[in-house]
Amino acid sequence: MVIHNEKYASKKKIWKTFGVVLITTICVYIPLSANFLREFGVEIKQPGALTCLLLISAVLAIYAAIIYLQHRKKLNFIYISDEDKQNIVFRFYHIQLLMAKCTSYKIPFDAFKKYEITKEGKDNYLVLYQKMGKNQLAKYPPISINSLKDEEIQQVKDLLDQYC
Numbered sequence: 001m002v003i004h005n006e007k008y009a010s011k012k013k014i015w016k017t018f019g020v021v022l023i024t025t026i027c028v029y030i031p032l033s034a035n036f037l038r039e040f041g042v043e044i045k046q047p048g049a050l051t052c053l054l055l056i057s058a059v060l061a062i063y064a065a066i067i068y069l070q071h072r073k074k075l076n077f078i079y080i081s082d083e084d085k086q087n088i089v090f091r092f093y094h095i096q097l098l099m100a101k102c103t104s105y106k107i108p109f110d111a112f113k114k115y116e117i118t119k120e121g122k123d124n125y126l127v128l129y130q131k132m133g134k135n136q137l138a139k140y141p142p143i144s145i146n147s148l149k150d151e152e153i154q155q156v157k158d159l160l161d162q163y164c
Helices: 006-038 049-072 150-161
Strands: 002-004 076-081 087-094 103-108 112-120 123-131 137-139
Touching (some): 002 150, 006 049, 006 076, 103 123
Antiparallel strands (some): 002 076, 076 087, 087 103, 123 137
């Protein structure tokens, strides 16, 4: 069984790319607006340099705040599979516009001990445990599952319950 949220991650990346294009367009348009509109027969007063700077700064500040709030949500692309003959495979990376670092965990079926879904404030995390030798447990760093819907979280639980 394979569980992933590829559609969600793709939509988020497309919207972030659209946002960058829109912000760039606005920042270029503001100083050139009088010249651009003059081409279509509309005469307006050229905005001053300070006005342009304030408008561009306001637009960039709003966009930076939106990106920061999205980044704080810790949204991940998540891929979980048990189709490997010997391992449960977990792959995930933070959904951001550039430089997404992919992390993979491969846990052998017989070494997978348990999992926990924890909640810290508004954030949900999947914590995995693996048997290591005699009576020792290895705890993997938590995986943020904020981007998964309730049905997908239930699918993850059902999949992992098979191997506990």
